[in-house]
Amino acid sequence: MSGVQHHVLPGNGPDIAYDVAGDDHGRPLVLLHGLSANSTSWAPVIERTAAGWRSHALDFRGHGRSDHTPGRYRLADYIDDAERLLQLIGEPAVVIGHSLGAIVAAALAQDRHPLVAAVFLEDPPLYVVEPHVFTGSGLARGFGVLRDHIERLQAEQAPVDTYRDLLAASPHPAGDRLGDHLHDDALWSRAGALAQVDPAAITAVLDGTTFVAYDPDRPLHRPALVVRADPAYDAAFQPAHEPRLHRTSPDVAVIPMPGAGHNIRGDRASRHNYLNVLSDFLTKQPVTTMEIRS
Numbered sequence: 063m064s065g066v067q068h069h070v071l072p073g074n075g076p077d078i079a080y081d082v083a084g085d086d087h088g089r090p091l092v093l094l095h096g097l098s099a100n101s102t103s104w105a106p107v108i109e110r111t112a113a114g115w116r117s118h119a120l121d122f123r124g125h126g127r128s129d130h131t132p133g134r135y136r137l138a139d140y141i142d143d144a145e146r147l148l149q150l151i152g153e154p155a156v157v158i159g160h161s162l163g164a165i166v167a168a169a170l171a172q173d174r175h176p177l178v179a180a181v182f183l184e185d186p187p188l189y190v191v192e193p194h195v196f197t198g199s200g201l202a203r204g205f206g207v208l209r210d211h212i213e214r215l216q217a218e219q220a221p222v223d224t225y226r227d228l229l230a231a232s233p234h235p236a237g238d239r240l241g242d243h244l245h246d247d248a249l250w251s252r253a254g255a256l257a258q259v260d261p262a263a264i265t266a267v268l269d270g271t272t273f274v275a276y277d278p279d280r281p282l283h284r285p286a287l288v289v290r291a292d293p294a295y296d297a298a299f300q301p302a303h304e305p306r307l308h309r310t311s312p313d314v315a316v317i318p319m320p321g322a323g324h325n326i327r328g329d330r331a332s333r334h335n336y337l338n339v340l341s342d343f344l345t346k347q348p349v350t351t352m353e354i355r356s
Contacts, residue, residue, distance in 0.1 A: 091344075093159075098205070106245075110341060130262070165187065170284075189306060288315070
């Protein structure tokens with residue numbers, strides 16, 4: 063076993079940071095965070111999978127320790143970040159993605175990527191990001207407000223504590239505060255991420271640039287599982303989306319997480335269940351080779 067090691071991907075393009083932790087000889091996991099988050103959000107998953115798995119947690123461009131790339135926050139750009147990491151690993155990995163990261167993972171599975179063995183999708187906004195849906199969604203409203211706060215706080219060079227307090231006091235769909243629902247480590251991780259994120263990455267999602275070329279109705283060609291948040295708490299993947307998913311990818315299981323908000327693994331109501339479901343999914347994934355998966 064080894065502690066967290068910080069790296070930057072080699073090769074051409076922007077500097078893309080990633081962390082490696084877990085079993086030095088374990089099977090590879092690739093962890094892809096959501097919009098305005100970063101690699102530190104995966105700490106509970108890295109801890110749970112430390113025996114037998116080698117975790118590679120990416121900071122997408124515009125996030126965490128990675129370069130900001132104004133004007134280059136399309137889905138294809140994020141896929142390129144993930145592909146650079148997969149190529150470096152060099153063997154098929156299980157890809158775990160949340161929100162934006164879940165769409166990247168889904169797109170890789172749609173493309174039959176030879177270095178993707180399976181995908182685990184945490185509350186993926188597969189259909190919410192369609193322009194005619196996203197504009198009026200709670201997700202869009204929330205990110206619009208969040209971007210405005212980030213721009214102000216970054217201009218003021220506010221400390222991370224200020225971001226943490228803002229998040230904790232934010233209203234939750236249950237009628238109380240976000241801080242009443244998220245684990246403290248999730249709040250601090252997100253606070254640090256907000257201090258680092260390029261607000262232009264959020265703008266690109268809000269104005270439709272990021273997902274303009276995304277087709278959610280292409281089949282997933284890798285083993286996949288969706289865990290969805292509670293529909294009462296602004297889930298990105300709603301129960302009504304299941305029939306549409308199953309029309310193109312009938313073998314994908316969808317597991318609800320009652321009481322969970324969009325950040326399922328960070329939520330006190332669902333972290334334990336989430337980690338159990340993930341562990342079960344991973345134990346069912348056979349050892350793969352490029353020849354088998356291509």
